Amino acid sequence: MNIDNIKKEFPIFDSKIQNNDLVYLDSANSSQKPLVVINRIYDFYTKEFSNVGRSVHYLSVAATNLYENTRSSVKTYINAKDKNEIVFTKGATEAINLVANTFGQKFLKKDDEVLLTELEHHSNYVPWHYLRKSKGIKIKFAEIDEHGDISLESVEKQITKKTKIIALTHLSNVTGAILPIKEIIELAHSKGIPVLVDGCQSAPHMKMDMQDLDCDFYAISCHKMYGPTGLGVLYAKKKWLEDLPPYQGGGGMISDVKKNDITYGELPNKFEAGTMATAQVIAFDESIKFLNRVGVDNLIEHENDLLQYGEEILRKNNSVKLIGNPKKKGAVLSFTIDGIHPHDIATILDEDGVAIRAGHHCCQILHDKLGLTASARASLGIYNTKDDLDKLNESINNCKKIFSR
Numbered sequence: 001m002n003i004d005n006i007k008k009e010f011p012i013f014d015s016k017i018q019n020n021d022l023v024y025l026d027s028a029n030s031s032q033k034p035l036v037v038i039n040r041i042y043d044f045y046t047k048e049f050s051n052v053g054r055s056v057h058y059l060s061v062a063a064t065n066l067y068e069n070t071r072s073s074v075k076t077y078i079n080a081k082d083k084n085e086i087v088f089t090k091g092a093t094e095a096i097n098l099v100a101n102t103f104g105q106k107f108l109k110k111d112d113e114v115l116l117t118e119l120e121h122h123s124n125y126v127p128w129h130y131l132r133k134s135k136g137i138k139i140k141f142a143e144i145d146e147h148g149d150i151s152l153e154s155v156e157k158q159i160t161k162k163t164k165i166i167a168l169t170h171l172s173n174v175t176g177a178i179l180p181i182k183e184i185i186e187l188a189h190s191k192g193i194p195v196l197v198d199g200c201q202s203a204p205h206m207k208m209d210m211q212d213l214d215c216d217f218y219a220i221s222c223h224k225m226y227g228p229t230g231l232g233v234l235y236a237k238k239k240w241l242e243d244l245p246p247y248q249g250g251g252g253m254i255s256d257v258k259k260n261d262i263t264y265g266e267l268p269n270k271f272e273a274g275t276m277a278t279a280q281v282i283a284f285d286e287s288i289k290f291l292n293r294v295g296v297d298n299l300i301e302h303e304n305d306l307l308q309y310g311e312e313i314l315r316k317n318n319s320v321k322l323i324g325n326p327k328k329k330g331a332v333l334s335f336t337i338d339g340i341h342p343h344d345i346a347t348i349l350d351e352d353g354v355a356i357r358a359g360h361h362c363c364q365i366l367h368d369k370l371g372l373t374a375s376a377r378a379s380l381g382i383y384n385t386k387d388d389l390d391k392l393n394e395s396i397n398n399c400k401k402i403f404s405r
């Protein structure tokens, strides 16, 4: 696999950013977009635009076919059983809100327990907190170990007879921990508990197989998968989509509307109310083609190689403290430097053209647990190279020099 050629597919790297070549180490936040995806949006609006699923004219039927074609591509990419198990949302956040809201409405009552982990992104905590406020449910947290890992045992310890759903990340956006998700799902199912997986950080970096995982729900963020913003995917087993009430009401999700009653549309329309992010969905097909062209095995090999190299050089760098040392780790390097605030690190790195993220990364519970208010995070994508990591290290050294003056 030739990374230089892959990188050339991303036009952002052709420009100087503040007079520097861009070293983009913020893909866990959002990935850059290949030209094929950008062009697909342009072509759709300039030559093919129409709303989907409503009119019978040529453009509308063609757009509907393209839209549904992406649904089939997602189905194949994540190995779902049925294309109607794929629901488009505006992001992973909306996918999780959809499940919390509809599952909560139908299945949760006062004192029922929802089990999360201390690693969760706010997107997989706040929607459950609403249910705590509105219905009086309880939220429990499986605790991280000293490596920033969540073990099967730490999940098992928190399960009680009142646990009604487990909702947890596949890959932590802070420690990079890859959770033993298949084992957790097996355990949960053996006790009759459904599992929602926040797959935002795993989907861009790992092989996806819904049938093998056997999860009930899986939330995906398309803008982290070299796709457009404003788009996410909720995978849900058909039985759940049939059983759960609709999330939002409006056009497109109904079957029959009368003054005294309404019946809802077939799957997955029941969960796609109103005009959807049509151009984004259609362009996301190009992201999937791009990922298939790269090949998930090549992607994993390349990113593991980079991760190992990044960890090696940062561990050798005095006063850089890497956060977490999980058994299995994905493409994230979070760190602190004694005496320098992460926002200062990110600002100084930015002056060198190195784009990282600083803050709590929407994981305040985890940062509280680690005794931190913030951390710096370098995260990897397919276009990164060892050179990028060398530049990260050089820029960190520059930052330390500035603060030692």
Ligand SMILES: Cc1ncc(COP(=O)(O)O)c(C=O)c1O
Pocket: 028, 029, 090, 091, 092, 093, 094, 121, 123, 124, 169, 171, 172, 173, 198, 200, 201, 220, 221, 222, 223, 231, 232
């Ligand atoms: C682990 C995790 N969950 C959820 C989200 C939210 O995803 P989206 O931006 O698609 O709503 C993110 C995004 O940063 C994330 O990293």
